[in-house]
Amino acid sequence: MFLYAGIIFMAESQSGFVLMVVADDYDILDEVFVDKDRFVLGKAESCDLRLKGWNVSKLHATFLLNEGSVFIEDSGSIFGTWVDGERINRLGPLSSNTVIKIGNYSLTLHTNQERHETGAGRERQNHAVNHAISAIEQDYEEVLVAERPPKQASQPRPAAAPRQQFAEPVQAPPPPPPRAAPVAAAAAPAPAPQQPGTRPGAGGKQVANIPARVIDFEFSRWRKTLHEAVLHEIDLRRIDANKMSEHDLKANVKSLIKELLSTTFTLPDNIDTELLTKEVLDEAVGLGPLEPMIADESVTEIMVNRHDEIWVERGGRLELSSATFTSDLAVLGAIERIVTPLGRRIDESSPMVDARLRDGSRVNAIISPLSLRGPTLTIRKFSRRKMVAEDLIKYGSMTEDMLDILRSAVEQRLNIVVSGGTGSGKTTFLNMMSAFVPNDERIVTIEDAAELQLSQPNLVSLESRPPNVEGKGHVAIRDLVRNSLRMRPDRIIVGECRGGEALDMLQAMNTGHDGSMTTLHANSPRDALARMEVLVLMAGMNLPVRAIREQISSAVHLIIQLTRYSCGARKVTAITEVVGIESETVQLQDIFKFHREGIDQNGKTYGEFRYSGMKPVFMERMENE
Numbered sequence: 001m002f003l004y005a006g007i008i009f010m011a012e013s014q015s016g017f018v019l020m021v022v023a024d025d026y027d028i029l030d031e032v033f034v035d036k037d038r039f040v041l042g043k044a045e046s047c048d049l050r051l052k053g054w055n056v057s058k059l060h061a062t063f064l065l066n067e068g069s070v071f072i073e074d075s076g077s078i079f080g081t082w083v084d085g086e087r088i089n090r091l092g093p094l095s096s097n098t099v100i101k102i103g104n105y106s107l108t109l110h111t112n113q114e115r116h117e118t119g120a121g122r123e124r125q126n127h128a129v130n131h132a133i134s135a136i137e138q139d140y141e142e143v144l145v146a147e148r149p150p151k152q153a154s155q156p157r158p159a160a161a162p163r164q165q166f167a168e169p170v171q172a173p174p175p176p177p178p179r180a181a182p183v184a185a186a187a188a189p190a191p192a193p194q195q196p197g198t199r200p201g202a203g204g205k206q207v208a209n210i211p212a213r214v215i216d217f218e219f220s221r222w223r224k225t226l227h228e229a230v231l232h233e234i235d236l237r238r239i240d241a242n243k244m245s246e247h248d249l250k251a252n253v254k255s256l257i258k259e260l261l262s263t264t265f266t267l268p269d270n271i272d273t274e275l276l277t278k279e280v281l282d283e284a285v286g287l288g289p290l291e292p293m294i295a296d297e298s299v300t301e302i303m304v305n306r307h308d309e310i311w312v313e314r315g316g317r318l319e320l321s322s323a324t325f326t327s328d329l330a331v332l333g334a335i336e337r338i339v340t341p342l343g344r345r346i347d348e349s350s351p352m353v354d355a356r357l358r359d360g361s362r363v364n365a366i367i368s369p370l371s372l373r374g375p376t377l378t379i380r381k382f383s384r385r386k387m388v389a390e391d392l393i394k395y396g397s398m399t400e401d402m403l404d405i406l407r408s409a410v411e412q413r414l415n416i417v418v419s420g421g422t423g424s425g426k427t428t429f430l431n432m433m434s435a436f437v438p439n440d441e442r443i444v445t446i447e448d449a450a451e452l453q454l455s456q457p458n459l460v461s462l463e464s465r466p467p468n469v470e471g472k473g474h475v476a477i478r479d480l481v482r483n484s485l486r487m488r489p490d491r492i493i494v495g496e497c498r499g500g501e502a503l504d505m506l507q508a509m510n511t512g513h514d515g516s517m518t519t520l521h522a523n524s525p526r527d528a529l530a531r532m533e534v535l536v537l538m539a540g541m542n543l544p545v546r547a548i549r550e551q552i553s554s555a556v557h558l559i560i561q562l563t564r565y566s567c568g569a570r571k572v573t574a575i576t577e578v579v580g581i582e583s584e585t586v587q588l589q590d591i592f593k594f595h596r597e598g599i600d601q602n603g604k605t606y607g608e609f610r611y612s613g614m615k616p617v618f619m620e621r622m623e624n625e
Contacts, residue, residue: 039063041102042075055079056103069093070109072100079103222271224326226280229260231333234284246285253285287334289323290379294357297384301423304377307331316568331375335365344466353466356449359384362427363449380423386453387428388435398572399609402592405575405616409558410436413491413515414618419528420562425570426519427451427495429562433517437491441515444484446477447495460487477501478539481508494518500539502532509555525559525576529586532556546584553581557618559588565596565605572609577616591616 040047042060051060057077064071071092074081082101083091100107233256244252257277267273282291293299293312301313307325311318325331339346339355346353351370355363362380389403409416410433418433420426434454437443442458450463462484467474477494481504484492492508494501497520509516520535522528529552536548561574573594579587591614596607 037065039065040075042077051103051105053103053105056105060102064092077102218268219271219276220324220326222265222267222276223279223283226257226260226265226276227283227326227330229264230257230280230284231329233260249285250281254281257281257284283326283330283333285337287337288325288330289321290334290377293321293323294361294379294381300381302377302379302381304331304375306374306376313568316564328374331377332367335367335375335377338363339365345469349469350466354449356451360451360453362451382428382451382453386455387432389432392429392432392572395570396606397570399592401611402572402575402609405591406433406560407436409618410434410515411438412618414557415509415514415555416517416558416560417528417532417556418517418519418560418562419522419525420519421521421523421564424562424564426562429560429572430493430495430517430519434493437515441490442488443491443493444487444489445493445495446480446484448477448498452493452495454493460484460489478504481505484508485511485513489513491515491517496520497532497535499535502535503539503541503543503551506532506536506551506555510551522561523563525561525574525588525590528559528561529578529588549581549584549586553578553586563594567599567604569605571605571607577618579617589614589617 036048039049040059040062041049041051042058043050043052043056044058047059055078057075057079059075060077061075061081062073064073069092071090072081072083072088072094073090074088080087082088083094084099094109096109098109100109230253234253237256254277257280261267261273261277267276279289282288287294289310290302290304293302293310298314299312300316303311303313304325305311307328307330310321310323310325312321313319325334335346335353338357339353342355344353344355346365346367348367348369351367353365355365357363357379360382362382364378365376367375389407392398393400393403416433418426418430420429431453434443434452434456437454437456439456440458441456442460443454443456444460444462445452445454446462446464448464450461452461454461462480464477464480465473465475476499478499478501481492481494481501485508490513492505492513493516494505495518497505497518502520505516505518520528520531522531529549532552533545533548536543536551556578559574559576559578560572561576562570563573564570571594572592574590575592577589577591579589581587590612592609592611594607594609596605598606600606
């Protein structure tokens with residue numbers, strides 16, 4: 001018998017006992033029926049109940065049933081067996097509701113002193129077990145409500161049909177038996193009402209209204225059990241996914257799932273076989289519950305905080321998804337399937353990685369030991385339809401006059417820096433600006449993870465490379481920028497400056513590669529200059545600040561500031577020209593600026609794009625030519 005899930009129920013046969021096991025992470029419910037006088041817990045294969053965890057010994061503890069009394073005996077475990085907060089070697093007879101702690105599992109014991117032989121006695125016994133199960137479900141619901149605040153006060157769950165009688169003990173490892181809904185007596189109490197549009201810890205910031213999580217426990221148990229069985233069979237049959245096409249791999253695994261369902265598992269009538277097959281297939285060879293989110297064009301960002309907590313951004317608002325992975329292992333599998341084809345890796349020695357999906361969507365993953373709650377995955381999706389300038393006007397992100405200025409700036413080969421905060425749309429805007437580059441020019445793009453989607457015919461795309469397992473083979477953006485100077489580029493476009501490559505970019509702009517563009521993180525045009533100074537200093541050249549500022553003032557012509565407001569709206573909040581340097585201060589001149597006026601009835605930011613009245617210096621230069 002193996003602990004596939006977080007909660008196990010053992011029901012007495014004659015003079016037995018009921019043991020409720022709850023994992024610290026409140027994993028999915030499961031049920032197993034046991035009737036033994038000696039019951040061993042630990043990680044070893046010989047154990048009656050195998051528990052996972054670094055703090056669980058191979059032979060950790062043993063339950064002993066003697067003449068109706070239950071004893072527990074520690075088997076010399078390193079981290080100990082704890083009863084009611086005290087470490088024990090042997091203890092008994094145990095009373096009802098005794099709390100036992102083993103590793104990350106809390107066990108609550110319910111004993112029966114009398115032997116129930118009559119039908120009435122058996123009915124009372126099953127009623128007690130049903131009540132215990134419902135109590136655990138109530139605790140689980142309370143945890144969900146505490147972590148995921150509802151849109152409004154939840155109503156008590158309606159009464160459900162009585163739970164079915166216990167069946168005879170089954171052989172290990174059994175498939176999860178069907179389970180009825182909890183009885184009305186164990187309905188979770190309604191949580192306190194919450195103010196709409198806010199969530200705890202948000203500081204009053206508006207987010208999407210988040211409903212309480214609705215989980216089909218029975219379906220989730222079957223999905224987890226079948227998924228683990230599929231992975232086990234893939235290992236046994238030595239199926240090499242790397243040597244198969246995606247189509248062949250999916251076909252083979254789908255056939256394997258159907259074989260398991262027909263020969264090993266018998267599904268209850270209330271389980272949708274087709275849906276179960278699809279979800280297990282997606283999780284085994286794809287991205288699991290993320291597949292529908294990636295296909296949903298209204299979703300712009302996907303955030304997996306842990307295997308059972310997935311958030312999405314839709315319309316600029318965060319929403320908690322009801323979809324979950326079956327385990328941390330399933331999340332790790334999805335991450336591996338993303339990074340491996342790109343020649344990248346993620347493991348304990350290299351627990352962070354940046355990557356991309358096939359459609360160009362940006363991916364960041366971080367795993368244990370850095371991520372304390374389990375593997376974390378963040379996907380910033382790219383729209384399947386490339387954003388064009390007219391879309392930004394339609395969405396109110398800028399005006400036609402601003403667009404004319406930007407088109408002229410690109411055509412006149414100005415060096416442009418796009419500045420903005422995280423999620424403000426810098427890469428999307430850079431894509432849109434690149435569309436104004438003439439088709440007869442040679443462009444070299446340089447990125448950490450390829451995201452730019454340029455359509456010019458004479459295009460070279462370069463991507464940096466992290467070090468291998470031995471710490472060798474690292475190719476930084478700085479190396480690519482220096483190498484690009486030997487590739488006869490008309491323009492160099494760097495996806496984002498994050499370090500010393502800013503110095504190489506400035507030198508490229510100052511040595512005949514006009515029309516180059518890049519992005520960086522800053523909250524205003526003035527902040528963008530300050531950040532650029534810091535990035536140049538990171539190159540380690542020990543240049544004086546005046547020399548850096550002179551380089552910036554001569555290399556950068558235009559700074560475009562993007563802002564993402566709390567309502568999700570994105571605006572071009574400033575188009576600013578760099579006009580020179582005076583008294584060691586780089587001089588800036590606003591051409592357009594967005595003045596925020598408030599929030600409309602739909603909760604969206606509104607305001608006015610104002611022209612400063614100052615004619616851009618590059619426009620005067622263009623007229624003189």
